[in-house]
Amino acid sequence: MAEENKVRLHGMWVSPFVRLVKLALEIKGIEYEYVEEDLKNKSLVLLNYNPIHKKVPVLVVNGKPLVESLIILEYIDETWKNGPRFLPEDPYKRAQIRFWCSFIHKQVFETMMLVLKSDGEAQAKVSERLSTLEEEIKNIFPEGIQVIDQKNVGLLDLVIVSTFGYYKAQEEYFGLKLIDPEKTPLLFSWLSALLELPVVKESLLPHEKVVGFLKLMREAALKSTSD
Numbered sequence: 001m002a003e004e005n006k007v008r009l010h011g012m013w014v015s016p017f018v019r020l021v022k023l024a025l026e027i028k029g030i031e032y033e034y035v036e037e038d039l040k041n042k043s044l045v046l047l048n049y050n051p052i053h054k055k056v057p058v059l060v061v062n063g064k065p066l067v068e069s070l071i072i073l074e075y076i077d078e079t080w081k082n083g084p085r086f087l088p089e090d091p092y093k094r095a096q097i098r099f100w101c102s103f104i105h106k107q108v109f110e111t112m113m114l115v116l117k118s119d120g121e122a123q124a125k126v127s128e129r130l131s132t133l134e135e136e137i138k139n140i141f142p143e144g145i146q147v148i149d150q151k152n153v154g155l156l157d158l159v160i161v162s163t164f165g166y167y168k169a170q171e172e173y174f175g176l177k178l179i180d181p182e183k184t185p186l187l188f189s190w191l192s193a194l195l196e197l198p199v200v201k202e203s204l205l206p207h208e209k210v211v212g213f214l215k216l217m218r219e220a221a222l223k224s225t226s227d
């Protein structure tokens with residue numbers, strides 16, 4: 001492979017945004033090199049590739065950097081047309097999918113991060129937003145959750161599984177119910193089906209490792225609040 005055709009992903013092992021990009025590359029069968037970044041001591045390469053946000057993931061294709069996971073996913077989908085198409089053809093459906101992916105990243109995940117600081121208000125907000133998502137799932141799957149396999153997986157599936165794939169570790173560590181089979185049964189069965197996909201199963205990190213990471217995150221979050 002010529003140097004300029006190489007695909008490289010700069011990431012961090014437990015990041016849901018990086019996991020999203022990894023899953024997309026693996027499902028499309030794209031060969032790539034992975035570079036683990038130390039986010040406490042960001043490399044000059046990362047700062048150079050993503051000077052605005054200074055975050056991972058960064059995907060470097062033909063020497064050109066792409067940032068922001070949802071933008072990267074659309075780029076992958078438009079560039080490698082093999083395998084499943086992550087976004088539907090219909091412009092209205094595409095717009096809806098983009099809306100819900102952004103809702104999950106901005107409204108749900110970012111609030112989940114506030115729960116790290118033992119913020120009770122944030123916990124209530126997360127539950128409320130998951131209920132909103134649950135209501136929307138009834139529109140997405142009017143006839144119940146469809147059979148999902150690696151050949152028809154879409155952007156929203158990948159965002160759901162990369163954001164909530166470790167919900168059991170989050171529930172255990174924070175002592176709260178996130179994906180509740182009683183309160184959000186559709187989300188629960190959708191996520192459970194996605195967690196059975198071979199590409200997802202193979203990429204799952206050990207539960208204890210994720211719990212250990214959450215512990216460190218919480219300590220750091222609480223320290224930054226008290227400083």
Ligand SMILES: N[C@@H](CCC(=O)N[C@@H](CS)C(=O)NCC(=O)O)C(=O)O
Binds near residue numbers: 012015057
């Ligand atoms: N909106 C961004 C979020 C990326 C993000 O928050 N990445 C985190 C890791 S999970 C990061 O790089 N944090 C470093 C920092 O905030 O300094 C995306 O979708 O790619």
